[in-house]
Amino acid sequence: GNSVTQMEGPVTLSEEAFLTINCTYTATGYPSLFWYVQYPGEGLQLLLKATKADDKGSNKGFEATYRKETTSFHLEKGSVQVSDSAVYFCALSDLSGATNKLIFGTGTLLAVQP
Protein backbone atom coordinates (compact mmCIF):
# COMPACT_ATOMS: atom_id res chain seq x y z
CA GLY A 1 0.00 0.00 0.00
CA ASN A 2 0.89 3.66 -0.12
CA SER A 3 3.23 4.96 2.55
CA VAL A 4 5.47 7.85 3.51
CA THR A 5 8.77 7.62 5.33
CA GLN A 6 10.47 10.67 6.75
CA MET A 7 13.59 11.13 8.81
CA GLU A 8 13.22 10.86 12.52
CA GLY A 9 13.77 13.82 14.72
CA PRO A 10 14.35 15.81 16.60
CA VAL A 11 16.44 17.95 14.31
CA THR A 12 18.22 20.68 16.26
CA LEU A 13 19.80 23.55 14.35
CA SER A 14 21.21 26.95 15.08
CA GLU A 15 19.55 30.00 13.57
CA GLU A 16 20.54 30.61 9.92
CA ALA A 17 21.64 27.00 9.42
CA PHE A 18 20.62 24.99 6.34
CA LEU A 19 17.73 22.58 6.79
CA THR A 20 17.00 19.29 5.04
CA ILE A 21 14.26 16.92 6.13
CA ASN A 22 14.18 13.77 4.05
CA CYS A 23 10.96 12.23 2.81
CA THR A 24 10.48 9.23 0.55
CA TYR A 25 7.27 7.61 -0.54
CA THR A 26 5.77 4.43 -1.94
CA ALA A 27 2.72 4.83 -4.10
CA THR A 28 0.89 3.52 -7.11
CA GLY A 29 0.18 6.05 -9.79
CA TYR A 30 1.16 9.67 -9.50
CA PRO A 31 0.08 11.12 -6.17
CA SER A 32 0.35 14.74 -5.17
CA LEU A 33 2.91 15.39 -2.44
CA PHE A 34 2.65 17.79 0.47
CA TRP A 35 4.52 19.23 3.41
CA TYR A 36 2.43 20.30 6.40
CA VAL A 37 3.67 22.19 9.45
CA GLN A 38 2.27 21.91 12.96
CA TYR A 39 3.23 24.61 15.45
CA PRO A 40 2.94 23.80 19.16
CA GLY A 41 -0.68 23.36 20.20
CA GLU A 42 -1.99 24.10 16.73
CA GLY A 43 -3.47 22.19 13.84
CA LEU A 44 -1.75 21.40 10.57
CA GLN A 45 -1.11 24.06 7.98
CA LEU A 46 -0.23 23.33 4.40
CA LEU A 47 3.31 24.54 3.80
CA LEU A 48 3.80 23.57 0.17
CA LYS A 49 2.77 20.99 -2.40
CA ALA A 50 3.71 19.52 -5.76
CA THR A 51 1.30 17.73 -8.05
CA LYS A 52 3.55 16.12 -10.66
CA ALA A 53 7.09 14.92 -11.25
CA ASP A 54 9.79 17.62 -11.27
CA ASP A 55 7.41 20.20 -9.80
CA LYS A 56 8.94 22.36 -7.10
CA GLY A 57 6.73 23.57 -4.29
CA SER A 58 7.89 26.61 -2.35
CA ASN A 59 6.62 28.84 0.44
CA LYS A 60 8.15 31.02 3.17
CA GLY A 61 11.67 30.13 2.05
CA PHE A 62 10.97 26.38 2.16
CA GLU A 63 11.07 24.30 -0.98
CA ALA A 64 10.74 20.68 -2.06
CA THR A 65 11.03 19.02 -5.47
CA TYR A 66 8.92 16.04 -6.55
CA ARG A 67 11.51 13.44 -7.67
CA LYS A 68 9.81 10.47 -9.27
CA GLU A 69 13.06 8.65 -10.04
CA THR A 70 14.05 8.57 -6.37
CA THR A 71 10.47 8.70 -5.00
CA SER A 72 11.48 11.59 -2.78
CA PHE A 73 10.19 14.98 -1.70
CA HIS A 74 12.85 16.38 0.62
CA LEU A 75 12.14 19.66 2.41
CA GLU A 76 14.86 22.31 2.38
CA LYS A 77 15.40 25.81 3.66
CA GLY A 78 18.55 27.83 3.26
CA SER A 79 18.44 29.73 6.55
CA VAL A 80 16.16 28.66 9.38
CA GLN A 81 14.75 30.95 12.04
CA VAL A 82 13.65 30.29 15.61
CA SER A 83 10.06 30.78 14.44
CA ASP A 84 10.42 27.73 12.16
CA SER A 85 10.48 25.46 15.20
CA ALA A 86 7.60 23.05 14.67
CA VAL A 87 6.75 19.52 13.58
CA TYR A 88 6.90 18.94 9.83
CA PHE A 89 4.83 16.23 8.14
CA CYS A 90 5.33 14.86 4.68
CA ALA A 91 2.17 13.49 3.06
CA LEU A 92 0.81 12.11 -0.18
CA SER A 93 -2.65 11.97 -1.62
CA ASP A 94 -3.93 8.41 -1.71
CA LEU A 95 -5.40 7.80 -5.15
CA SER A 96 -6.80 4.36 -4.36
CA GLY A 97 -10.54 4.28 -4.03
CA ALA A 98 -12.89 7.21 -4.17
CA THR A 99 -11.43 9.14 -1.27
CA ASN A 100 -8.90 11.91 -1.63
CA LYS A 101 -7.33 11.13 1.72
CA LEU A 102 -3.83 11.94 2.84
CA ILE A 103 -1.19 9.46 3.98
CA PHE A 104 1.18 11.09 6.47
CA GLY A 105 4.69 10.37 7.64
CA THR A 106 5.38 10.25 11.35
CA GLY A 107 6.56 13.85 11.51
CA THR A 108 9.93 15.45 12.21
CA LEU A 109 10.37 17.85 15.09
CA LEU A 110 12.57 20.81 14.22
CA ALA A 111 14.05 22.88 17.04
CA VAL A 112 15.92 26.03 16.05
CA GLN A 113 18.10 27.63 18.69
CA PRO A 114 19.05 31.31 18.71
Added chain:
Amino acid sequence: NAGVMQNPRHLVRRRGQEARLRCSPMKGHSHVYWYRQLPEEGLKFMVYLQKENIIDESGMPKERFSAEFPKEGPSILRIQQVVRGDSAAYFCASSESRGLNTEAFFGQGTRLTVV
Protein backbone atom coordinates in the same frame (compact mmCIF):
# COMPACT_ATOMS: atom_id res chain seq x y z
CA ASN B 1 -14.02 33.47 6.36
CA ALA B 2 -13.52 31.41 9.47
CA GLY B 3 -11.40 28.32 9.14
CA VAL B 4 -12.29 24.82 10.20
CA MET B 5 -13.61 25.01 13.75
CA GLN B 6 -13.27 22.12 16.13
CA ASN B 7 -14.57 21.94 19.66
CA PRO B 8 -13.82 21.34 22.33
CA ARG B 9 -10.07 21.92 22.06
CA HIS B 10 -9.45 19.69 25.05
CA LEU B 11 -11.68 16.93 26.37
CA VAL B 12 -11.16 14.75 29.40
CA ARG B 13 -13.24 11.63 29.84
CA ARG B 14 -13.19 8.77 32.30
CA ARG B 15 -12.97 5.24 30.99
CA GLY B 16 -16.39 4.03 29.87
CA GLN B 17 -17.81 7.49 29.13
CA GLU B 18 -18.74 8.83 25.72
CA ALA B 19 -16.76 11.46 23.83
CA ARG B 20 -18.33 13.73 21.23
CA LEU B 21 -16.06 15.76 19.01
CA ARG B 22 -17.47 18.46 16.75
CA CYS B 23 -16.19 19.90 13.51
CA SER B 24 -17.62 22.81 11.55
CA PRO B 25 -16.08 22.91 8.06
CA MET B 26 -15.10 26.06 6.26
CA LYS B 27 -17.95 27.94 4.64
CA GLY B 28 -18.83 26.38 1.33
CA HIS B 29 -17.08 23.09 2.10
CA SER B 30 -19.20 19.95 2.02
CA HIS B 31 -16.42 17.35 2.39
CA VAL B 32 -15.11 16.45 5.82
CA TYR B 33 -12.26 14.14 6.86
CA TRP B 34 -11.37 12.95 10.35
CA TYR B 35 -7.82 11.97 11.28
CA ARG B 36 -6.34 10.66 14.51
CA GLN B 37 -2.87 11.46 15.79
CA LEU B 38 -1.63 9.09 18.46
CA PRO B 39 1.23 10.27 20.68
CA GLU B 40 4.46 10.60 18.69
CA GLU B 41 2.87 9.31 15.49
CA GLY B 42 1.66 10.84 12.27
CA LEU B 43 -1.95 11.43 11.42
CA LYS B 44 -4.00 8.42 10.37
CA PHE B 45 -7.12 8.70 8.23
CA MET B 46 -10.32 7.60 9.91
CA VAL B 47 -13.37 8.58 7.88
CA TYR B 48 -14.52 10.73 4.99
CA LEU B 49 -18.01 12.21 4.86
CA GLN B 50 -20.10 14.37 2.64
CA LYS B 51 -23.33 15.92 3.77
CA GLU B 52 -25.53 13.12 5.17
CA ASN B 53 -23.28 10.41 3.72
CA ILE B 54 -20.33 8.37 4.89
CA ILE B 55 -18.17 7.83 1.83
CA ASP B 56 -15.18 6.00 3.28
CA GLU B 57 -14.83 4.70 6.82
CA SER B 58 -11.97 2.33 6.15
CA GLY B 59 -9.84 3.89 8.90
CA MET B 60 -12.45 3.74 11.63
CA PRO B 61 -12.15 1.14 14.39
CA LYS B 62 -14.92 -1.41 13.95
CA GLU B 63 -16.45 -0.87 17.37
CA ARG B 64 -17.33 2.13 19.54
CA PHE B 65 -16.53 4.76 16.87
CA SER B 66 -19.07 6.47 14.64
CA ALA B 67 -19.27 9.64 12.60
CA GLU B 68 -21.96 11.71 11.02
CA PHE B 69 -22.29 14.88 8.99
CA PRO B 70 -25.93 15.95 9.04
CA LYS B 71 -27.60 18.26 6.58
CA GLU B 72 -27.52 21.02 9.19
CA GLY B 73 -24.86 21.47 11.81
CA PRO B 74 -21.34 20.24 12.38
CA SER B 75 -19.83 16.85 11.74
CA ILE B 76 -19.67 14.72 14.88
CA LEU B 77 -17.14 12.02 15.75
CA ARG B 78 -18.52 9.91 18.56
CA ILE B 79 -16.54 7.49 20.67
CA GLN B 80 -18.53 5.30 23.02
CA GLN B 81 -17.13 3.64 26.14
CA VAL B 82 -13.75 5.30 25.80
CA VAL B 83 -10.58 3.47 26.80
CA ARG B 84 -7.09 4.81 27.58
CA GLY B 85 -5.91 3.90 24.11
CA ASP B 86 -8.37 6.41 22.62
CA SER B 87 -6.29 9.26 24.08
CA ALA B 88 -5.08 11.17 21.05
CA ALA B 89 -5.49 14.35 19.05
CA TYR B 90 -8.38 14.18 16.60
CA PHE B 91 -8.19 16.47 13.60
CA CYS B 92 -10.89 17.40 11.17
CA ALA B 93 -10.22 18.70 7.68
CA SER B 94 -12.59 20.07 5.08
CA SER B 95 -12.42 20.63 1.36
CA GLU B 96 -14.54 22.17 -1.30
CA SER B 97 -14.61 19.11 -3.50
CA ARG B 98 -13.16 15.66 -3.90
CA GLY B 99 -10.79 16.63 -6.69
CA LEU B 100 -7.30 15.20 -6.51
CA ASN B 101 -5.61 18.57 -6.16
CA THR B 102 -8.20 20.13 -3.91
CA GLU B 103 -6.61 21.45 -0.74
CA ALA B 104 -7.86 20.19 2.59
CA PHE B 105 -7.88 22.70 5.45
CA PHE B 106 -7.33 21.41 8.96
CA GLY B 107 -8.82 22.49 12.25
CA GLN B 108 -6.80 22.93 15.42
CA GLY B 109 -7.81 19.54 16.72
CA THR B 110 -9.44 18.13 19.81
CA ARG B 111 -7.09 16.58 22.32
CA LEU B 112 -8.87 13.75 24.07
CA THR B 113 -7.48 12.44 27.34
CA VAL B 114 -9.02 9.34 28.87
CA VAL B 115 -8.31 8.94 32.58
